[in-house]
Amino acid sequence: MADIEIIKGADNGNPPDTLRQMYPKVNRNFQRLNSEVEANKMEADNKLEAHKNSTSAHAAQNITYSGDIIGASNVKQALDNTKQTIDDLILGSGDSGPEVAAARGGHATLGDRLDASDAQVVELEKKTDSYIDPREFGAILDGENDDYAPMQAALEASLDQGKELFIPGKALLSSSLMITHGTPKIRGAGVGLSALITKNNIPLLVFDTDSSQFYYSSVTDLSFVGDVAGDRSNNAGVEIRGTSSAKNFFNYNTFENLLFKGTYYGIRSTKSSGEPENLLNWNLFTQIKTTNYGVNNVEHAIKFEFGSGTGNVFDACNIVSMTSGFEWGGSGDENIGDITISDCQFGGGGSAIKAKKGATAYGSNITITGCQWDAGIQYSLDFLNMNGFTVQGCNWGGATSLKLEGCSNYSIHGANSLESTYGSMKHTPSNATTDLFSLAFNTSYESAYIEIVTFGVLQGVGTRISRNAFLIGYDGSTISVNTVKEDKTGTSGNQINHTTSQIGNAIKISAQLQGGSAGDTLIYSQLNVIGNRYNVVTM
Structure with missing residues (x-):
């Protein structure tokens, strides 16, 4: 309360103040009162604001409501209804309606589903970070526009960063994709969804063994399409390239679930070591499929022109080719042998499995099991100078015969016809x-x-x-x-x-x-x- 100065006078039993004494007291009293009023007003305003912002100033049941309440007779009932609605949408695990139940997606609550979705997003981000998508480099992947430049850039990035190159569409290429280093891992979304396509007489994907050796690489779930008019003699899906001056290995690599359509070669090796051993060892070729594309036939499904290397496995392949299915040798005197072929089917024409060894090279240890040769195949086996091979459990369906020249020490079971020239020496x-x-x-x-x-x-x-x-x-x-x-x-x-x-x-x-x-x-x-x-x- 303000400190008021008393103006003396008869009413308070004091000698009266003179006017000179009274006026200053009056002014001071007004100032004190104004200051106190202003302070009280400020305090009241602060209390009012605090009250307005308070979440516990009044119990809910003491709040009054004017006007009609839709679906309730008072504020409490309306709040209870709102709470129940929220519980049904987010918290409750029962069926509170077909739309809400569907929104939960099998989870107890919608919140649980959102948590699971968040976890999936995090996992997807981790996976996305593990591969390179060529669309990030400008590839269109519609099979119509030339994607060579962005595809090569994406490939280089994947090799430099040690990541997988994931191809989610169809890339038209005007030039070959060159692999010169690293451990390439190239994957498509499936043979019907992802493809490398060319209209030029080129190999689509090249491993350059003159530049580097390659261990543990993989190419999977991808198609290779040769839409080439005219000369196709250099058109291959995959080419393993190298000259005898480079002694680099190509070992433990995997080619899986690949489709070659209309390429002159499916997989072609022109790698030469200039030595008896060709340094292509322990590679796996599985679920390889070849077929024609319009008027373009696959002439050679898999052809190694300079020997076979050792320990290579060919499994579960479906081959339609016109000249040869699997072929080794013919351009040099590297060794051919230590090959396993199992559960493969051949059709089209020419020779299904062909091995032409030079006069001095090693050619032995080939095991062929569970294969089938269908109509159109002239020779199921077409071997020259091979020593020591076994054919067991195969079906000669439509193959005309076998052709073995200069071969010895072999076992063949179940053939329909055998032509063996110089069969034993x-x-x-x-x-x-x-x-x-x-x-x-x-x-x-x-x-x-x-x-x-x-x-x-x-x-x-x-x-x-x-x-x-x-x-x-x-x-x-x-x-x-x-x-x-x-x-x-x-x-x-x-x-x-x-x-x-x-x-x-x-x-x-x-x-x-x-x-x-x-x-x-x-x-x-x-x-x-x-x-x-x-x-x-x-x-």
Whole structure:
């Protein structure tokens, strides 16, 4: 309360103040009162504002409401209804309505669903950070516009950052995508969704082994389309390129779930080491598919032009090609062998599996199981100078025959027809009988027509030897060659008809040299068999 000065006078029992004394007191009293009023007003304003902002100044039941309340008779009831609505939308786990139930998406509450969605977004961000998307570099991926520049930029970024290159669409390329370093991992969204396409006579994707060696790379879930008019001889889906001057390895790489449409080559290796071993080792080719694109056929599904390397596996492939399915060799003398082929199907034309080894290189250890050769295939196997291979559990469906030249030490089960030129090579001492082939019939009542033609080579001079003919030896002696059956029955000579009704009954075809000096003579044989369900083993 304001401190008021008393104006003395008769009413308060004091001698009265003079006017001079009274006026200052009056002014001071007015000032004190005004100051107190102003202070009280400020305090009241602050209290009022605090009251307005308070969440607990009044209990809800004491709040009055004027006017009509929709769906309630008072404020409390209206608030209770609002709370229940919110509970039903967010907090409750029961079905409070079909729209709300659907919004929960199987979660107890909508909040739970939002939490799960947030977690998925975080996980997606992590995954997105692990790969490169070429659209971030300007690729359109519609299969119509040239995406070469942004695709190459994206590829380089993936190699430099050690990330996967993910291709979610179809990229038209005017030039080859070049891989010169790193450990490339290239993945599409699936063979029907992602593709590399070209209208030019180029390989689409190139591993340059002159620039780098490649370990543990992968190309998966992608199509390669060759829409090339005119010359297509350089068009390949994937090319492994390298000259003999670079001794770089291409090891432990994976090619999986790839479709090649209309490319002249599916996968082509022009890599050469200039050495017996071609340094392409332990790679996996699985779920490879080749087919035509309009008038463009795939001529070679997988072709290694300079040897095979070692330990490569080909599995579960569906091949339609016109010249060769799988092919090794033909352009050099690198080794071919240590190959496993399983559960593959071949159609189209030409040779399904072809291996042409040079005269001095190693060519052995090829295992082929569970494969099928369909109509149009001329030769299921087309081998030259291969030594030691096995074919088991295959279906010769539409394949015309096998062609084996200069091959030895092989086992083939279930072939329909076998053409084996120079099928066995043996050094034969004087007056000895050399076993050439053993044929084991493994089903009752099977028959085959067998023709044996023998050749003799003496001191590097080759001459065909027919029955009862003579070859003049180096020392002037005469050597005669006869072919005989093991049991010495029937007609000995070049043609033997054999029919068996006993499972496992076998005949053995042998050649016998007669003469005084045959120590430098080699016997070469050709075996032609027409029949089915038999086993051919060189001795």
